[in-house]
Amino acid sequence: MPPGDTPSDLHAHLGYWLRMVSNAVSQSFARAVEARGVTVAEWVLLRVLYDVERLAPSVLAERMGMTKGAISKLADRLVEKGLVRREANLEDRRGQTLALEPAARSLVPLLAELADRNDAAFFNGLLPNERAQLKGLLHKIASKHELNTAPID
Numbered sequence: 001m002p003p004g005d006t007p008s009d010l011h012a013h014l015g016y017w018l019r020m021v022s023n024a025v026s027q028s029f030a031r032a033v034e035a036r037g038v039t040v041a042e043w044v045l046l047r048v049l050y051d052v053e054r055l056a057p058s059v060l061a062e063r064m065g066m067t068k069g070a071i072s073k074l075a076d077r078l079v080e081k082g083l084v085r086r087e088a089n090l091e092d093r094r095g096q097t098l099a100l101e102p103a104a105r106s107l108v109p110l111l112a113e114l115a116d117r118n119d120a121a122f123f124n125g126l127l128p129n130e131r132a133q134l135k136g137l138l139h140k141i142a143s144k145h146e147l148n149t150a151p152i153d
Contacts, residue, residue: 021122026151029118033111037081041152043111045074046083046100050108054099056089065149083107 010016026040033043048063049055055063061071075098078084083104089095100108123131142148 025118025122026153028121029115032114032118036107036111036114038078038083038107038111039152041074042078042081042083043115044150044152045071045078046104046108047112049084049098049100050105054087054097056092056095056097060098064152066152078104 030040033040038046044064045060048060057071057075058068061068064071066074075084075086079086083101084098085101086096087099089097123134126134
């Protein structure tokens with residue numbers, strides 16, 4: 001920057017405002033799900049498994065944009081909590097699949113309701129078309145930059 005030029009104002013950056021809102025939304029949701037005994041990362045894994053009967057950890061890792069090692073650690077914690085079980089992979093006897101325990105099948109809709117309420121708390125000040133426009137713009141940015149990792153932290 002040439003001498004005498006003033007750097008751009010902090011509040012002039014879209015990233016500043018995006019981060020401010022993102023942090024508030026994320027922290028609020030994290031507190032809500034942690035009160036139910038799971039982390040945000042565990043919630044994402046549970047939600048992905050909810051729509052299927054079972055999945056191989058490698059497929060789950062791909063869908064969540066995580067490493068197999070990270071999925072294994074999440075699965076270990078969820079098995080310990082009685083929310084996920086490991087089963088023999090019917091197609092590949094050497095492998096395993098992950099499936100939800102009945103307790104998780106009951107928990108996922110409750111956690112989804114927390115997510116819905118969290119979204120409402122932060123975004124109901126927007127008109128429906130504004131919410132749709134914001135969502136579309138964020139999808140466009142994510143797509144352009146090939147952002148496909150589940151936001152878990």
